[in-house]
Amino acid sequence: MERLLEAERKYALRRGQELPALTAVGRPGPIEEFVLEATYYDAPDYRLTRAWRVIRRRVGGNDEGWHLKLPGQRPDERIELHEPVEQRRLPGSFRAQVEDVLDGAPVVPVAVLRTRRREQQLLGPGDTVLATTCVDQVRATVGEQEQDWWEAEVELVDGDVAVLDRVEAVLAAAGIHRAATGSKIARALDEAMVRALSPDPSARAAVLAYLAEQVGVLQDREAAVREDAPDAVHRSRVATRRLRSALRTYAGIFGPGTTKALRKELRWHAEELGAPRDAEVLRERLQASLAVLAPADREVVGARIEASLAAAHARVHRHLVEGMRTDRYERLQLDLAQLVAAPRLDVMAHERAAVVLPPMFDAAVDRVRRLAAHAAARPGDLTRWHEVRKAAKTARYGAELLVPVLGRGAEAARARWEAVTEALGEMQDAVVSQRVIGELSWHAVADGLPRLPFDDLRHEQDRLLRESLARGREALAVALGG
Structure with a gap:
């Protein structure tokens, strides 16, 4: 099981909106485009999402596989664990990591997110990759409900948190601000999580x-x-x-x-x-x-x-x-x-x-x-x-x-x-x-x-x-x- 530490920030975009030039922060690298499909897993009452634990199986892009995201020590940080995409079932190692939250509840597929991504590296001196920026067109399916939105991600690679701050300043000047939720799945499940708390006599x-x-x-x-x-x-x-x-x-x-x-x-x-x-x-x-x-x-x-x-x-x-x-x-x-x-x-x-x-x-x-x-x-x-x-x-x-x-x-x-x-x-x-x-x-x-x-x-x-x-x-x- 691979274990990584990621630091990223998410920003809300209008439909069709692109990021402004970030040349004040670093030199833009080539643009890559991907089509991603991620199935997200949670308990039926969404207790993992509420506790900032995210489990998904993603196909497409540079990091296909099972991903488990856990809270990091800092607000922008997440611990990310990876398992191979070939597994069809939730890896047992992932369940063990979140068992304190699950408390015996089952983990089942709760949403499918399909994303068209435009990804670009932000380069520093000596072609050091400071960060990666992404513009995502997202379509989320939760049960019979669908919704779509645009958003941007900025993820550190070899840069430090100051790079994120400088990028955020450029985006703010262009009227682009942080997303209301810190993860795609939290946004996709927003209404479902509200319904799950309501009594259901059916x-x-x-x-x-x-x-x-x-x-x-x-x-x-x-x-x-x-x-x-x-x-x-x-x-x-x-x-x-x-x-x-x-x-x-x-x-x-x-x-x-x-x-x-x-x-x-x-x-x-x-x-x-x-x-x-x-x-x-x-x-x-x-x-x-x-x-x-x-x-x-x-x-x-x-x-x-x-x-x-x-x-x-x-x-x-x-x-x-x-x-x-x-x-x-x-x-x-x-x-x-x-x-x-x-x-x-x-x-x-x-x-x-x-x-x-x-x-x-x-x-x-x-x-x-x-x-x-x-x-x-x-x-x-x-x-x-x-x-x-x-x-x-x-x-x-x-x-x-x-x-x-x-x-x-x-x-x-x-x-x-x-x-x-x-x-x-x-x-x-x-x-x-x-x-x-x-x-x-x-x-x-x-x-x-x-x-x-x-x-x-x-x-x-x-x-x-x-x-x-x-x-x-x-x-x-x-x-x-x-």
């Missing part, structure tokens, strides 16, 4: 705020997931599930069929995340179950569990990291950023959230009710209860999204559905644990170890399964009755 605002929070988790935890840091995989998996659930439950606010492919890709990534997370959960669960064994058996069986599941976890985590290096994963992350930045919406998205969203949530609850009746008709079929659990998770996350919209009523519903999913989740963990214990038992007996301790562990998981299923059915009755 379904669009409620759903996108929830989706943005989950995309922020995936971006924020990405490096930690690759490193297998504590809780990183778990939090990312939950965020992926929340995204899928919200897109399914509230699909009506999006254009027909626009989220189906994205939900499919999120399912793929959730499964990739699920494998190492399941190995973590099983390892912890089975180690805790060792308490039912005699001390001598506990040591032998515990060693078997630790060796087998630690190896399994390492293997599936490597597979996860390999998947995160693929074009498929990169495209998923780009599509998620685009979902937050510029979703394709149905007209009902602009209606009040309190009116539009509850019926969609009710439909998710009705789906749980149908699956619950199906499971109750054959209560010993644990596959059916697993399907109930998955549908209940969708209802849980659907209620969670509604909490900022409906308040305490939605929070109570979320808590009821959480009780269902936690209990039925323990049931499913017990099912998987019994299968894993059976596999461990088979290999242990083949190696000459006794089967009885493993049978004791399976009996314990069976007891926990029956208890958790009973709790889940009780919680389900409460949730469906509430």
